[in-house]
Amino acid sequence: MEMNAKYDHQKVEEGKYDDWKEKGYFECGKNQGKPFTIVIPPPNVTGKLHLGHAWDVTIQDIMIRYKRMQGFDALWVPGMDHAGIATQAKVDKKLKEQGIEPREMDREEWLKVAWDWKKEYAKTIHDQWGKLGLSLDYRKERFTLDEGLSLAVRKVFVDLYQEGLIYRGERMINWDPVAKTALSNEEVIYKDVEGYFYHIKYPIVGTKEYLDVATTRPETMFGDNAVAVNPDDERYQKYVGQKVLLPLVNREIPIIFDSHADPSKGTGCVKITVNHDPNDYEVGKRHDLKGITVIGLDGKMNENALHYQGMDRLECREALVKELQEKGYLLGKEKIVHSVGHSERTDTPVEPYVSKQWFVKMRPLALRVLENQKKKETKVHFLPSRFEKIMNHWMEITYDWCISRQLWWGHQIPAWYKDDQVYVGMEAPKEEGWVQDPDVLDTWFSSALWPFSTLGWPNETDDFKRYYPTNVLVTGYDIIPFWVNRMTFQGLHFTGQRPFEYCYIHGLIRDKLGRKMSKSLGNGVDPMDVIHDYGADSLRYYLATSTAPGTDLRFEEEKVRSSWNFINKIWNASRFVLLNQKEVKSLIQYRDSDKWILTRYEKTVKDVTKYMDKYEFQNVGSILYKFIWEDFCDQYIEMAKFSLEESGTQNTLKKVLIGILKMLHPFMPFVTDEIYQKFATKENIMISDYPKYEKEFVFLEEEEEINDVISFVKLFRMTKAEHQIGKEYAVVLQNEKDYSFLMQMLKWEGHLADHGSTDTCYKVMSKNYSILLYDEKESTEEDELKKQKEIETLKASILKRENLLANENFCKRAPEKLVKEEQEKLCFEKKRLSELTDF
C-alpha cells in the first residue's frame, strides 16, 4: 500500500461516493439500534446548491454518520421542493427567451416544460450531493409534487376545511404584480425606500376651504372613498357631515371620523382607499364604504384611473403628481424614507389587493404549538435555545395564512365549483359540470408536511411508524417563519406529535466582508469550485467547525486551505504509521510514552463524544485538531521513533490512528475511508464502530511523568533559543532520575560537564528533572537582563500567590484541588527563584 507524500484530494475523493452508494451503506434498516432520523430541507429545483446548502447538509451528514457508527438505525431522507413561484418564474423566463409567451400556452403543455426543468435541476443537485459525500438514503427520496406527497396535501386541505380551519374568503392580500399571484405575509420583505410624502389639496364642497391630505401613494386617489380625521381632533370638528371633492376625478367623498387617523401625523387627515390599503380596508368595513379598484392585477392603472388607464402604477404616480401640480392641487412634497413591501421572489413592490383567496385559520393551530412548547417532554427544542422565542412570537401574533397562489406550478387546490356551490374533497365530484379551482397552493403548504409526508403519511406505513417523529431538523434561522413554524403546527395537528425533537439552527454564509452572498453583488462562491480546489473533506471540516451554532459564517478561503493543511498532516501521520508498520510477535508491553498518548486519546474520545452528542462541532473540531496535531504528531510520533520495534508502540500507533480516523470520519468521509482501507481492513470506515471510552487505557501517573518530560524539553529548547546556544554545550544532571529518555527527546549532542566548570551556566528544571546547562560563550549583558527580568516576574508572581493563599476566604471556599495546585506552584516558583539568585 503506497501513500504519496502529499495529500491529493481529487484522487482520494474520486469514485468513493458511488462505491458507498452501491454497497448500500446509506440505507436505513441495517443497524439494530434505535432509529435516528433527519429529513433534508428540500432544496428548490431552481438551480444549483450554494454554500449555504453545503453548510446545512454537511451538518446533517455529520450527525447521521456519527449516529450510524454508534449503531443507530440512521435514516436521512433526501428530497426536493417544487418551489412554486420561484420555479415558475424561471421556467417562464426561459420560455420568454425562446420567444414563447408562457401564459398563452396550454396549462398541460406548460407543465411538461416545467417537469423537464425539474428533471434537469434534480440531476445537478444529485451530482452536488454526491460531491459533498452525503449519506442519503435515496430509496426514500421524495419530491413535493410527487404522488404520495400530493395525497398528503389533499388530505390536509380537506381535513382542515372540514374542521373549519381552511376557508375561502374575500380579503385584502399582498399581490405580486409581476408573478401575478397572491402572497402570504411571510413572502413580503419590507425595504426602506426613498420616496415622497405628497400633500394634496382636497377642496371642501360648498366652501372655499380645503383639507391638506398627505400620501405616499397619490396614484391610489382615484379609488379614494373618504378622508378620515380623528374623532378627538378639534381642528376638524366643524366638518361633521361635510364632503370633499376628489381632485381631477370630481367625485364627492365624505369626511369621516375614525381613530385610525393619527392627529400627530402630517395634517391629521388621511385619505381612505378601501381597496388599496390594508388599514383603509378595515376603516372601510367600519364605515360601510364600498371600495373602488384602480390598479389591475398586472400593476397597471385600470378604467377608473381616467386618462391614466393602462399606465404602470409607478409611472402613473409621477405623471399624476405633475398634473396635480400644474392644476394647483399639489400643496407640497417632502422627501421621506419609508418601508415598502416587496415580493420576496420578484422583488417588485407588492400591491395590497382585495380578492377571493383560500386561507388557513391560524389561531387554533398556533395556540396548540404554544401550549406544547410549555411541555419539556414533547416540545421542539431549539439549538441554540434562543430561537424558540422567534417561533413563539410568530405563533402569538400570527394571522390567517393566505394559501392560494395564482400559478400553475404546484398542488392544484382540491376544490370544485358549480354555480354557487363549492365542493372540497380528495377527488373530483362524479357529476358533470364541476370545475376545479385553477389556483395552486403555497409551496410552504406542502413543505409544512415534509417530515411526515416523506415517511408515507397519511398512510400508516412502517417507515412512518418507525422513523417519525424525526430527531433533528437542521436549517438556517431565516426560514423559521416560513417553514419550521408551519411544520410544527401541522405536525402537532395531524400526527399529534412534534415533527422533530430538536431544531438545530445555523446562520447564513457571508462573504469575507460580511455581506450576504448574492447574484447581484457577484460575491457568491460555488461550493463545487471549492471542492475542486481543496476537496469536499476540507470544505466540510471548515464549514462544520468554524462557528458556534446559530451564528453567521464569513467564508474565508484561507481557512479552507488551513483545513486542507490539517488533512495533509493527518495524511502524513498515517503515512508514517503505515511505513513503519512492523510484525511484532512479543507480548504487548507499553512504555510510558505509549501510556501517555493512550491516556490522552481516551480523554479525547470522551470529550469528542460529549460534544458530538450536543452537536457542538466547533468544540469537536478544536479538540481533535489539538489532539492530532500537538499530542499525536508533535509529541507522540516523535517519542514513538525511539521504540518502533516494540509491540506496545506498534499497537498504540495503530490504535490511536484508527480511533482518530473514526472520530474524523463524519467530518471528512473521503480521506478517512481512504486511509482506513490502507490498513488492510476490507470494510469501509463508515460502517465501523465509533470509538468508545475505555478506562483500562487510562494511565494517569505515566501521563503526568511524560507531561513533565515534555515541559522540560520545551523549557530546555526555550533556554537554548533565548541564549542562542548552539550545539556546543555541556550539562550536569542534578538528580538521580533516569535521564535517558529525556536525553533522547532533547536530541542531545552536548557532553557532560565537570561540576567545577566556569562557563556561563543556566539552570533548566521541571518537577522531576533538573539540568545545569553550560555555554562556552561568556554571558552577555543581554543574558543578565533576561535573568533579571525573570527574577522580577517570579517575585511578582510569588507575591500574588502568597496573597491569594493568605486569603482565608479563598482557602475556605475554593475547591481543594485548586488550593493545592496554588501551593505547589508557589513552592516551585520559590525554588526557581532561589536557584536563580544563587548564581
Added chain:
RNA sequence: GGGCGUUUAGCUCAGUUGGUUAGAGCAUCUGCCUUACAAGCAGAGGGUCUGCGGUUCGAGUCCGUAAACGCCCACCA
C-alpha cells in the same frame, strides 16, 4: 416602538456550570531542508476581553447600565 444578537490578538473566530499566566487559524519576527509532512519543524512577539457600576475569595464568563454595529417582528396616510 418591541425583541434578539455581536463587540476578545493585525484579520476571522473559540472560550461549557465563574477557578492557573484568556486560546486557535491566518498574518508578523527568529532559527532550522531533523529520513511522515517546508502546505513542515522549533521558538518569539502581539490582548487594560467595547465603556462604566455591581455581586463574589475570584468575572471574558453572572447582574445592572451606556455605546457602536447587525438581525428579526410590528408600524409607517
